[in-house]
Amino acid sequence: MNSAPRKAFVIGHPIRHSRSPLIHGTWLETLRIEGSYEAIDVQPEALPAFFDKLRDGHWAGGNVTIPHKEAVFALCDEVDPLAQKIGAANTLVRRPDSTVWGTNTDYIGFLNNLDQNAPGWSENLGSAIVLGAGGASRAILVALIERGIKTIHLLNRTRDKAEHLSKALGTQIVPGDLTDFSKLAPEAGLVVNTTSIGMHGTRFEKLDLTLLHKSALVTDIVYTPLLTPLLADASSLGLKTVDGLGMLLHQAVPGFEAWFGARPTVDAALRWRVEATL
Ligand SMILES: NC(=O)c1ccc[n+]([C@@H]2O[C@H](COP(=O)([O-])OP(=O)(O)OC[C@H]3O[C@@H](n4cnc5c(N)ncnc54)[C@H](OP(=O)(O)O)[C@@H]3O)[C@@H](O)[C@H]2O)c1
Numbered sequence: 001m002n003s004a005p006r007k008a009f010v011i012g013h014p015i016r017h018s019r020s021p022l023i024h025g026t027w028l029e030t031l032r033i034e035g036s037y038e039a040i041d042v043q044p045e046a047l048p049a050f051f052d053k054l055r056d057g058h059w060a061g062g063n064v065t066i067p068h069k070e071a072v073f074a075l076c077d078e079v080d081p082l083a084q085k086i087g088a089a090n091t092l093v094r095r096p097d098s099t100v101w102g103t104n105t106d107y108i109g110f111l112n113n114l115d116q117n118a119p120g121w122s123e124n125l126g127s128a129i130v131l132g133a134g135g136a137s138r139a140i141l142v143a144l145i146e147r148g149i150k151t152i153h154l155l156n157r158t159r160d161k162a163e164h165l166s167k168a169l170g171t172q173i174v175p176g177d178l179t180d181f182s183k184l185a186p187e188a189g190l191v192v193n194t195t196s197i198g199m200h201g202t203r204f205e206k207l208d209l210t211l212l213h214k215s216a217l218v219t220d221i222v223y224t225p226l227l228t229p230l231l232a233d234a235s236s237l238g239l240k241t242v243d244g245l246g247m248l249l250h251q252a253v254p255g256f257e258a259w260f261g262a263r264p265t266v267d268a269a270l271r272w273r274v275e276a277t278l
Pocket of ligand 1: 109131135136156157158195223245248251
């Protein structure tokens with residue numbers, strides 16, 4: 001049996017801002033596992049060569065971030081049905097027969113974050129509003145469908161993309177424009193921001209949160225900054241909010257377990273450690 005320390009990675013381009021090495025490094029330390037996790041900048045054209053090295057057994061597997069989540073999908077030898085449905089993989093596992101298996105853990109990261117920080121959030125929800133129809137939105141839509149949310153209004157600046165996702169994922173997804181928020185807000189029990197608005201001080205124009213019912217939950221998957229203008233506004237109105245850092249932490253759990261053989265926990269100490277770098 002090969003007892004050499006196991007190695008894992010996160011690939012992206014650029015990759016220097018990734019918090020994944022800190023998350024996995026913390027778990028390796030806490031669980032006293034001899035192993036390593038490195039961030040590797042891989043240009044899109046270098047992905048096939050990277051996969052050859054992965055098949056050769058250089059790493060146990062790793063994470064994939066922007067812009068490779070869709071491209072690795074085609075390079076994997078097998079992807080699980082969930083990644084298939086989402087159309088992107090963010091976690092790779094090199095198997096003993098030298099094949100690469102891919103899955104998508106953004107889905108479970110999103111659900112576990114809400115379950116941990118807003119228990120019971122999906123009960124008697126009414127409808128949900130999802131803002132944004134980009135890459136991350138797909139995993140969240142699949143997660144909301146799986147939780148049985150009957151009506152999901154998908155509002156996007158480019159309406160075509162919302163229509164495309166509705167056709168691809170199911171009739172419970174109703175496409176619309178961002179300006180539809182006002183008419184839909186009173187019935188919505190959940191608002192999820194999956195757009196990149198909120199980063200670098202940007203904010204939504206004309207999103208009237210006062211129209212939401214006081215029991216509505218507002219969550220943002222943007223976590224830089226942790227308190228986005230959307231969450232700050234929702235909080236100041238007394239609405240329940242959940243930030244996006246928990247999703248990032250929870251999505252890392254299945255990969256770590258697959259590569260290093262122990263299931264890590266998302267606890268306050270890990271959160272503080274990562275929060276200190278935001
Ligand atoms: N917490 C986590 O674990 C986690 C996981 C994944 C992603 N994220 C974060 O989620 C965000 C989105 O990621 P992604 O991969 O889905 O990105 P993406 O595929 O590039 O999609 C970006 C989305 O934002 C919208 N958008 C961008 N600028 C806008 C503007 N000025 N006005 C209106 N809409 C705008 C786009 O609308 P159009 O279609 O009209 O362009 C699209 O819907 C990023 O900030 C990322 O860091 C967080």
